[in-house]
Amino acid sequence: MIQRYSVKVFNDSFERCSRDPAFLERFYEIFISSNDEVREKFKNTDMENQKGVLRISLSYMMLAHQTPNVLDKLAVQHNTQNLDIKPHLYSVWLDSMVRAVKLTDLEYDDGVEQAWRDMMQPGIDYIISKYDDI
Numbered sequence: 001m002i003q004r005y006s007v008k009v010f011n012d013s014f015e016r017c018s019r020d021p022a023f024l025e026r027f028y029e030i031f032i033s034s035n036d037e038v039r040e041k042f043k044n045t046d047m048e049n050q051k052g053v054l055r056i057s058l059s060y061m062m063l064a065h066q067t068p069n070v071l072d073k074l075a076v077q078h079n080t081q082n083l084d085i086k087p088h089l090y091s092v093w094l095d096s097m098v099r100a101v102k103l104t105d106l107e108y109d110d111g112v113e114q115a116w117r118d119m120m121q122p123g124i125d126y127i128i129s130k131y132d133d134i
């Protein structure tokens with residue numbers, strides 16, 4: 001169960017990060033350079049478009065702790081039949097996101113980091129649970 005406190009800390013941090021146009025740029029730079037498997041997956045991707053779709057899906061990720069089904073389409077797109085994103089890459093995703101938040105959010109502290117991890121983990125667990133659900 002996610003505390004109301006975490007939801008507020010997350011929302012405020014997300015808003016501060018969203019005001020900085022470089023936020024998602026930073027995230028993808030960190031994410032793609034962190035791991036060869038990730039780099040390979042994005043080699044043909046239009047990253048401008050990708051930043052836009054990620055921005056929207058972050059709100060879905062946040063809703064997922066109450067209603068995970070909002071992620072059904074995203075889970076299918078990432079599963080073994082489609083993009084085939086291996087489950088171990090989601091911790092790389094989350095660590096990269098936290099590093100991008102740290103570089104962007106001027107009010108970043110341990111509580112902010114924890115709130116992002118608490119808010120993103122249920123969605124990640126749900127997407128991973130659907131990885132080879134065919």
Ligand code: HEM
Nearest residue numbers: 038041042044045046053054057077083085089090093124
């Ligand atoms: C929970 C975390 C994640 C979220 C919220 C997320 C979100 C998204 C979204 C919204 C799309 C666009 C889907 C569409 O075309 O409509 C996408 C595509 C994609 N994602 Fe993820 N993703 C996540 C994790 C990952 C991870 C861990 C990888 C590992 C490499 C990854 C690799 C990709 C790739 C390769 C595409 C397709 C890009 C293209 O169109 O060329 N994603 N993701």
